[in-house]
Every structure is written in C-alpha cells, then in structure tokens.
Amino acid sequence: PANSARRRSTQTALHRMVTRLCQMLAPMLAFTADEAWEFIPGKPTPSVHLSEWEAARFTRSEAEETEWGKLFETRKHILGELEKARQDKTIGKSLDAKVSWIGFSENGAEVERAQENELKELLNVSQFIIEGVARQQDSPVWTAAVKKADGQKCERCWHWETDVGTNTEHPTLCSRCVEAATALSHA
Numbered sequence: 001p002a003n004s005a006r007r008r009s010t011q012t013a014l015h016r017m018v019t020r021l022c023q024m025l026a027p028m029l030a031f032t033a034d035e036a037w038e039f040i041p042g043k044p045t046p047s048v049h050l051s052e053w054e055a056a057r058f059t060r061s062e063a064e065e066t067e068w069g070k071l072f073e074t075r076k077h078i079l080g081e082l083e084k085a086r087q088d089k090t091i092g093k094s095l096d097a098k099v100s101w102i103g104f105s106e107n108g109a110e111v112e113r114a115q116e117n118e119l120k121e122l123l124n125v126s127q128f129i130i131e132g133v134a135r136q137q138d139s140p141v142w143t144a145a146v147k148k149a150d151g152q153k154c155e156r157c158w159h160w161e162t163d164v165g166t167n168t169e170h171p172t173l174c175s176r177c178v179e180a181a182t183a184l185s186h187a
Contacts, residue, residue: 015041015042018036018040019043022036023048023051023053026049033048034048034049037051071115071118072122074103074119074142075119075122075123077142077144078101078123078146082094082097082123082125082146084146085146090146090148091148094123094124094125095124095125095126095149095158095159096148096149096160097123097126097147097148097149098127098128098129098146098150098160099119099127099128099144099146100129100145100147101128101129101131101142101143101144102130102142102143103130103142115130116128116130125149126151126161127149127150127160150162151163152164152165154172154173154174155172155173156172156174156177156180156181157174157176157177159174161174161176163175169182
C-alpha cells in the first residue's frame with residue numbers, strides 16, 4: 001500500500017542509494033551524475049558536485065548482528081539445496097520453490113518461526129516453512145527439503161501462492177498484490 005511502512009522504508013533506502021551513487025560517480029561521469037542528480041527529490045544541493053559526503057548513519061546492535069549472521073548462515077546452507085533442486089529439474093528458478101526447513105542449535109532456537117519471512121526474502125523463494133527445530137545432539141545440524149511451490153504463479157510478483165485467483169476483480173494476483181493494486185487504484 002502507498003503509505004505502508006514497508007514501502008516508505010524501501011523508498012528511503014532507494015533514495016539514499018541513488019544519492020550516494022551519484023556522488024560516487026560524479027568524479028568520473030561528471031555530466032551524467034549531474035543530470036541524474038536533477039531528478040532526485042529532496043536533494044541537499046542544486047549540483048552533485050556541491051554536495052558533501054555524509055558519514056554513514058547506519059548502525060546495527062550486537063543482537064541484530066548475531067541474528068542476521070544466523071540468517072545468512074542458514075541461507076548459505078539452503079542455497080546449496082536450491083541449486084541441487086535446480087539441477088534435478090525439480091524447480092526452474094528460486095521463485096518456483098517451497099523450502100521446508102528443520103534446524104538445530106544448542107539452545108534449540110537457531111532459526112525462529114518469526115524469521116520465516118526474512119528467510120523467504122533472502123532466499124527469493126515463494127514459500128518457506130520452518131517445520132521444526134531438532135533438539136537432539138545426534139541430529140544433523142539442519143535439513144532442508146526443496147519442492148515445487150504450491151498454488152499458482154501471481155502475474156505481478158511472480159511468487160507462487162495458494163490464494164491466486166480468489167479475488168474476482170484480480171483473478172491472476174495473490175492477496176498481497178491485490179492489496180497493492182487496490183491501494184494504487186484508489187490513490
């Protein structure tokens with residue numbers, strides 16, 4: 001939706017990236033960077049060459065650093081399984097996949113259910129389900145099963161979802177895309 005926190009966060013990140021990219025390219029592509037700078041809304045100066053390089057304002061807490069480290073470690077393991085499924089012709093690309101995951105750690109909470117959406121985005125898969133957490137020391141560290149995703153492919157986001165076709169106004173869209181399309185049409 002137009003004013004959702006997710007959309008505004010994405011727009012902020014893109015704004016910061018294009019601003020910094022223009023600043024980085026300005027010494028090498030002076031005219032191109034200046035022309036691109038003209039189209040950036042809310043720019044601090046009329047020319048990229050007059051702008052100052054700001055120190056990075058991005059910081060993460062130690063807890064966030066640990067959490068993201070676990071997510072990227074999990075991602076590394078699952079990417080190998082996705083590649084095997086691709087080679088076996090089970091899936092064509094990552095968005096065709098449904099990943100079922102069982103993880104293990106000493107405290108039994110390596111990958112929490114609350115992180116399913118983050119892993120789904122990091123892996124670029126349509127469906128990601130944490131089946132459980134193994135707590136026995138003799139269990140494998142992790143297991144991942146990759147299958148063809150359930151449902152139908154959404155024409156807007158290309159994710160395979162079970163709710164595609166449930167909306168009569170937008171029969172080829174998933175519920176998330178229906179919400180976005182409806183918000184855009186009322187804007």
